[in-house]
Amino acid sequence: MLKIFDEVAIEVVLMSFPEYEQIHSSIHVRITDLPIITSLRDLRQNQLNCLVRICGVVTRRSGVFPQLKYVKYDCLKCGSILGPFFQDAQHEIKVGNCPNCQSRGPFTVNSEQTIYRNYQRMTLQESPGSVPAGRLPRHREVILLWDLIDSAKPGEEVEITGVYRNNFDASLNTKNGFPVFATIVEAN
Incomplete structure (x- = not known):
């Protein structure tokens, strides 16, 4: 977003x-009605971290999961509350020490004051009419957040505007033997 x-x-x-x-x-x-529609087949590295508009058929969607947005921690030594810390998809928050008692932990997530957002993944596949003859349809993972969850069902043809991003995938690195990134579209 x-x-x-x-x-x-x-x-x-x-x-x-x-x-x-x-x-x-x-x-x-x-953001809606971006003037240029990009085919799933034409998404390339020069569009990474750019706003794109894509069309396709929803083939799969996950359940809805809570994802951390702002996290607060409790210091188990002195009881003070640390945070809020903004949690993004690329980095894990690690608390170094408590500013109140200077201890290095242990810390637990304060679930009452931590803010979550709704998170859902869906797979978007090229529409059957747009696939060149003799080729398999391409697909991309789309991340839905907040109020966008459950906005499309499998089988529906949709138009999505979002940011085309790379996503670290350890299994791809193991399989290929060198750093490879999967790509996703974070729906806007």
Whole structure:
């Protein structure tokens, strides 16, 4: 998602409606109708970390899972709460030491104050009419977050605007013997 749009949108809304934060703590800006449609077959490395618009048929989707967004930790030695720490998909949060008692742990996740977001994966496959004769249809994993989960069912033809990203996959590295990244589309 494009976080800067979300941050600016919430700032603008809070200027006009300060009480909105009591209803919802975040706003998600969605970009639609991007002028250029890219075929799943034509997604390449020069489009990595770029906004793309793709079309296809949903072939599979996972269940809905909670994913960490902001995590808080409890220090088990002094009882103080550490955080919030922003958790993104690429990095794992490691707490070095407690600022209150300077201990190096142990720390546990404070599940009451930690904020989660909804997370779902779906597989998007080229539409049957767009596959060249004699070729197998290509597919891509699409990540759905927040309110986008369950927005499409298997068998539906959809149009998705999102950011084309690489995703570290240890099994691909083991299989190929050198660093390889899988690619996904993070739906906007």
